[in-house]
Amino acid sequence: MRCPKAHVRDEGQSECAKFQVGGGRDSRTPTMEVVVSAPGKVLITGGYLILERPNAGLVVSTTARFYAIVRPLYNEIKPESWAWAWTDVKVTSPQLSRESTYKLSLKNSTLQCTSSRDFTNPFVEQAIQYAITASKVILVDESKKDKLQKLLLQGLDITILGANDFYSYRNQIEACGLPLTTDALASLPPFSSITFNSEAPNGVAAGEKCKPEVAKTGLGSSAAMTASVVAVLLHYLGVVSLPLSEKSLDHGIAAISDLDLVHIIGQSAHCIAQGKIGSGFDISAAVYGSQRYVRFSPAVLSSAQVTGEKHLLDVVTDILQAKWDHDKSQFSLPPLMTLLLGEPGSGGSSTPSMVGSVKQWQKSDPQKSQETWKRIASANSMLEEQLKKLSKLAADYWDAYSHIISRCSLHAHGMWMQLVNDQYQELVVKSLLGARNAFLEIRLHMREMGKAAGVPIEPESQTRLLDATMNSDGVLLAGVPGAEDPRGVSLESGGDPRVKQVSTAVSGWRLV
Numbered sequence: 464m465r466c467p468k469a470h471v472r473d474e475g476q477s478e479c480a481k482f483q484v485g486g487g488r489d490s491r492t493p494t495m496e497v498v499v500s501a502p503g504k505v506l507i508t509g510g511y512l513i514l515e516r517p518n519a520g521l522v523v524s525t526t527a528r529f530y531a532i533v534r535p536l537y538n539e540i541k542p543e544s545w546a547w548a549w550t551d552v553k554v555t556s557p558q559l560s561r562e563s564t565y566k567l568s569l570k571n572s573t574l575q576c577t578s579s580r581d582f583t584n585p586f587v588e589q590a591i592q593y594a595i596t597a598s599k600v601i602l603v604d605e606s607k608k609d610k611l612q613k614l615l616l617q618g619l620d621i622t623i624l625g626a627n628d629f630y631s632y633r634n635q636i637e638a639c640g641l642p643l644t645t646d647a648l649a650s651l652p653p654f655s656s657i658t659f660n661s662e663a664p665n666g667v668a669a670g671e672k673c674k675p676e677v678a679k680t681g682l683g684s685s686a687a688m689t690a691s692v693v694a695v696l697l698h699y700l701g702v703v704s705l706p707l708s709e710k711s712l713d714h715g716i717a718a719i720s721d722l723d724l725v726h727i728i729g730q731s732a733h734c735i736a737q738g739k740i741g742s743g744f745d746i747s748a749a750v751y752g753s754q755r756y757v758r759f760s761p762a763v764l765s766s767a768q769v770t771g772e773k774h775l776l777d778v779v780t781d782i783l784q785a786k787w788d789h790d791k792s793q794f795s796l797p798p799l800m801t802l803l804l805g806e807p808g809s810g811g812s813s814t815p816s817m818v819g820s821v822k823q824w825q826k827s828d829p830q831k832s833q834e835t836w837k838r839i840a841s842a843n844s845m846l847e848e849q850l851k852k853l854s855k856l857a858a859d860y861w862d863a864y865s866h867i868i869s870r871c872s873l874h875a876h877g878m879w880m881q882l883v884n885d886q887y888q889e890l891v892v893k894s895l896l897g898a899r900n901a902f903l904e905i906r907l908h909m910r911e912m913g914k915a916a917g918v919p920i921e922p923e924s925q926t927r928l929l930d931a932t933m934n935s936d937g938v939l940l941a942g943v944p945g946a947e948d949p950r951g952v953s954l955e956s957g958g959d960p961r962v963k964q965v966s967t968a969v970s971g972w973r974l975v
Contacts, residue, residue, distance in 0.1 A: 547616070572775055753794055797857055
């Protein structure tokens with residue numbers, strides 16, 4: 464697992480802070496560059512319910528990461544710059560072939576776009592404004608304030624890059640005549656150019672106008688991008704010192720405190736950019752990694768919702784002083800489990816539309832909706848319990864655990880109990896089947912909720928795909944995770960060969 468830290472490969476939290484110090488135009492002025500990355504997410508349990516406290520969700524962070532790089536825009540500070548009221552900011556997205564330029568108010572920390580608004584990204588803009596404002600609130604020592612001012616006067620050159628897994632390359636792969644497999648996707652160069660999807664996403668009414676969007680896979684690219692930009696700026700400006708390795712994170716309370724600050728500013732910027740206060744599990748996963756998550760009370764961001772009445776400095780001060788009551792605790796998939804994701808290539812679902820429809824159903828039929836939510840919550844808890852049991856069995860009886868998992872990976876679930884040789888292997892298989900049954904229960908009630916609310920939470924085409932996947936050799940679970948894009952997820956007991964077999968088996972399905 465990992466969190467914002469300094470350029471280390473680990474599949475949990477956001478990694479950050481790689482320094483490259485070298486000569487600029489003037490060899491006496493070193494050029495500092497900071498690179499930060501943050502992971503995407505998958506919500507295993509807690510879809511829709513996670514929007515309301517105290518419902519919990521199990522979130523797994525991914526190997527797909529978003530990168531933010533910051534360096535000085537100018538190598539030297541001009542003598543007259545101290546009289547300036549504005550400094551320059553440039554944001555580049557090579558994958559979109561886009562570049563946006565801004566003037567940053569040194570007094571208010573607000574951005575004024577000086578290029579086409581068509582090329583701007585509200586998540587990046589809010590991340591910049593909130594991170595810089597937080598820096599001014601926290602850095603009260605005169606020497607640190609002076610250093611901050613110097614860094615800002617040099618301008619900010621920011622580059623953002625997302626791993627290919629965040630985006631759909633179905634059209635490009637098909638255009639090349641290649642099969643829709645993980646091998647074909649892996650053949651693309653890193654950070655490949657991104658195309659736009661002109662089709663209306665699922666959940667958007669027919670005839671409703673929508674501008675072309677980047678075809679995403681639903682791994683939380685906006686949250687990972689926001690978290691990485693906030694983290695890279697806070698580190699670059701000297702507000703936090705993010706760890707260069709997992710060991711340095713483990714040995715310092717200060718490192719945890721720095722992550723908490725990245726989390727608060729990231730949540731605030733992300734909520735403002737998307738125009739609503741979501742559950743925040745995606746930002747939390749980008750900062751802290753895989754976890755069991757309970758959302759924060761929306762009231763902590765009440766100050767940020769008051770538009771036109773408060774300066775950003777006052778808003779961020781209130782946010783930093785607020786009581787953030789979210790809850791996160793350690794969670795990870797049991798050993799020898801692999802998470803696979805598939806995407807339909809149609810740009811995903813419109814999460815706000817689907818959530819809105821579910822909320823409307825709750826209001827129109829409170830009794831039925833409450834009963835359904837209780838059943839889903841109960842099944843969620845059962846799945847969590849079984850996954851934790853599997854992790855404990857792996858820790859206590861590794862030989863029996865690894866042996867039976869290896870054997871089960873070669874057969875469909877109906878054969879698993881016949882493969883056991885001792886009581887410990889039997890306990891493992893019972894937990895595997897218990898997890899499977901709990902997940903089937905979750906899917907059942909999610910479909911019922913979708914039908915009642917009139918939204919495609921698990922469309923019939925996906926039900927067929929998921930059922931076929933769950934009946935495949937070595938597959939434990941398969942479902943549509945949360946109020947997110949409709950995509951298949953499988954947890955596979957076994958190693959890489961089984962992963963390839965499952966992905967190959969389902970690659971021929973076309974979701975319509």
